[in-house]
Structure formats: structure tokens, C-alpha cells
Amino acid sequence: MGSKPMAKLVVLYKHPPDPVAFERYYFSTHVPIARKVPGLKNFEVSNGPIVSPQGTPYFFAVFMSFDSMSALDAGMRSPEGAAAAADVANFAPAGADVLIVDTKSV
Amino acid sequence: MGSKPMAKLVVLYKHPPDPVAFERYYFSTHVPIARKVPGLKNFEVSNGPIVSPQGTPYFFAVFMSFDSMSALDAGMRSPEGAAAAADVANFAPAGADVLIVDTKSV
Numbered sequence: 001m002g003s004k005p006m007a008k009l010v011v012l013y014k015h016p017p018d019p020v021a022f023e024r025y026y027f028s029t030h031v032p033i034a035r036k037v038p039g040l041k042n043f044e045v046s047n048g049p050i051v052s053p054q055g056t057p058y059f060f061a062v063f064m065s066f067d068s069m070s071a072l073d074a075g076m077r078s079p080e081g082a083a084a085a086a087d088v089a090n091f092a093p094a095g096a097d098v099l100i101v102d103t104k105s106v
Numbered sequence: 107m108g109s110k111p112m113a114k115l116v117v118l119y120k121h122p123p124d125p126v127a128f129e130r131y132y133f134s135t136h137v138p139i140a141r142k143v144p145g146l147k148n149f150e151v152s153n154g155p156i157v158s159p160q161g162t163p164y165f166f167a168v169f170m171s172f173d174s175m176s177a178l179d180a181g182m183r184s185p186e187g188a189a190a191a192a193d194v195a196n197f198a199p200a201g202a203d204v205l206i207v208d209t210k211s212v
Contacts, residue, residue: 005150010116010167012205031212044111044209048175051206061116061207069154099118100157101167103150106137 006065013060014094025091036080039071112171119166120200131197142186145177
């Protein structure tokens with residue numbers, strides 16, 4: 001079933017003080033920066049609210065996929081990866097939790 | 107770039123008291139139950155430890171993808187979806203956080 005498993009960088013942004021400003025910056029400025037990360041194969045973001053049965057501190061989710069954990073590591077250690085990581089402070093004062101996950105299909 | 111965006115059910119399991127027993131049950135018993143959820147198109151799980159720059163309470167991550175949020179809802183409301191949700195109590199005493207996320211590619 002489905003697509004091939006990939007290494008994922010999951011970024012879970014907490015509720016920002018100004019959601020409209022967050023989304024405006026994210027799509028107009030952060031996406032063009034983050035798209036330059038070498039080895040990035042798939043870049044998906046949440047579309048609409050994150051629903052959680054327990055409630056969640058998270059406002060916005062990002063799934064960046066790479067062919068392997070070594071490709072993910074190399075991408076994030078590159079100048080483009082460092083630029084993307086550094087840009088987060090410019091629009092996400094509430095912070096984000098990052099999960100780096102290698103996956104397999106079951 | 108990449109595959110089509112999908113609605114995702116993300117399940118983030120917290121560190122279990124007995125990781126070996128958790129994984130044994132998960133793969134031998136829970137996966138066969140969860141694979142029966144109608145509309146499930148892609149079923150990926152973490153392969154190896156979850157890495158987080160901040161540290162994380164999560165031990166194991168699951169990404170179940172559906173064609174749409176309505177397909178995800180219907181799948182989880184089905185008898186098979188209810189059986190999969192009910193089974194979690196059998197192997198995850200430490201609990202799990204669930205995030206339901208519609209996605210788009212950027």
C-alpha cells in the first residue's frame with residue numbers, strides 16, 4: 001500500500017500569538033527558504049486546524065521528507081538547512097517541537 | 107516534488123514501561139487490526155528512535171494516511187476503526203497523543 005517510506009522531519013508549531021501573521025510569514029517567506037534544503041523530496045503542511053481528541057498545543061504541522069536519515073541530516077546541516085532553522089525564530093515566538101523520524105511501511 | 111497530500115492520523119506513543127513488549131504487540135497484533143481500517147492508504151511507523159533537538163516524550167510514531175479528511179473520519183468511525191482505537195489500551199499504558207491533520211504540498 002502507498003508510497004515508499006522516507007525519513008521525516010516533523011515540525012509541530014505551537015499556537016502563535018498572531019495566527020494570521022504566522023501564516024502570512026510562513027507561506028510568503030519561510031517556505032521559499034525551506035524549499036532550498038538539499039535532498040528535500042516532499043514538503044507538506046497542515047491545511048486547516050489540527051484536531052486532537054485530547055486537545056493539543058499545536059497549531060500547525062509540517063512534514064518534510066527525505067530519501068533517508070543520512071539525506072535528512074545532510075540537508076539540515078547544509079547552509080540552506082541552517083538558514084531554514086534560523087528563520088523559525090522570525091515567525092514562531094511560541095516555539096515548535098521537532099521530531100526526526102525514520103519510517104517504514106507496515 | 108513528491109506524493110499527493112493526504113489527511114493524516116498521526117499517533118505519537120509515549121515511552122512505554124517495556125519497549126520490547128510494546129513493539130512485539132504492536133507489530134504482531136495491532137498492525138493486523140489497524141490495517142483493516144477502511145480507506146487507509148498508507149501506513150508508516152517509525153523505524154528506530156525518534157530524535158528531537160529538545161528531547162521528546164515520544165517513543166514511537168505512526169502516520170496513517172487517507173485520501174481526505176472525510177475518508178479518515180469514516181474510517182475511524184467504522185467498526186474496524188473503533189477496534190483499532192480500542193486495542194491501544196492493550197499495549198500502550200503510557201498513552202499516546204493523536205493529531206489529525208489535513209495536509210497540502212507547498
